[in-house]
Amino acid sequence: MARETARTAIGELHKHPAFASRILRRKRDVIVYLPPGYDLQPQRRFPALYLQDGQNLFEGATSFVQGKYWRVAETTNELIAAGQIRPLIIVGIDHAGPKRAEEYTPIPSKKLGGGKAERYGGFLLKELKPFLESEYRTLPGAHNTGLGGSSLGGLVSLYLGLRYPEVFGKLAALSPSVWWGGRWIHEFARKEKFPVRPRVWLDIGTQEGARVVQDVRAFRDVLMAKGWIPGLELHHEEVPGGTHDEEAWARRVGPFLRYLFPATKATV
Structure with a gap:
């Protein structure tokens, strides 16, 4: 499968354009960030974090609001260099x-549609993840594998992470839409059995609306x-003062990376 490699000031990004899914019957671009020194350590394997809404992560030209993006590569490089x-x-x-919205929601809404998150999960688990594990040196095991996103991307990350904790x-859920479907994911989590519990980052901005803040608090x-x-x-x-946009989420990338992937003497 075609791969485009860009070595930039923010590190090495590999783009897999038009990655095709038979399960979803559509194509999408996938971008892979590799940490500094990846090529210099050919025997070393690394944890992997899968993030939704890839257009908003690495460059302003493709983001929802042009120029406003998560600065994932820059922040990750800084934290790695600092040993954090x-x-x-x-x-x-x-x-x-x-x-x-169709792919990122576990059940349909009468007004908004959706409900194909399980099929999206099939794409992740059966198509994308196996392909990337064959292309890159990822560490095996749930304790080395993360999933995250914001808004509906946070909702689908919570759903799939709780559905497949093994x-x-x-899990990184930034401003997750846990209100969807009359708080459906709340009831899902109440009924589900968890032989293992993923580590969860859950946040919400105080300026996103009192009801939404309460929804996330209730899910906690x-x-x-x-x-x-x-x-x-x-x-x-x-x-405090947090809003529902890419700039707000960019400021939370460092904190959730430090929480989910903290450095140890053995891994730096």
Whole structure:
């Protein structure tokens, strides 16, 4: 499969254009960030983090609001250089444009449609993840594998992470739309059995609306009732003045990377 490599000031990015999915019957671009020194350590394997809405992660030209993006590569490079996080591979998965809400939601909404998150999960687990593991030196195991996103991307990351905790052991949910479907994911988490609990970063900005803040707070309470230990397994944060946009989420990249992939003497 075609691969385009760009070595820039922010590190090495590999683009897999028009990655085709038989499960979803559509194509999308996938961008892979490799940590500094990846090529110089051919025997070393790295943790992997899969992020939704890939258009908004690495460059302003492709983001939802032009010029406003998450600065994932820049922030990751800085944290690795400072010895604060483990060097890791980050995969940006482009959303499906007009079909974004369809793929990112676990059940349909009468007004908004959707409900194809399980099929999207099939694409991740059966097509994209195996391909990337054959192309790049990723570490095996849920404790080395993360999933994340914002808004509906945060919702689908929570759903798939809780649905497949044996695959994804680290979840980053920034301003997640846990209100979707009458708080459907709250009830899903209440009923689900968790033989293992992924480590969860859960945040919301105080300027995103009082009701949304309460929705996320209530979901935190659901996880705690299921056994998640605050601090150790669950970080919940209400960001003062935080808004629902790429610039706000860019400021949270460093904190959630430090929480989910903290450096140890053995991994730096």
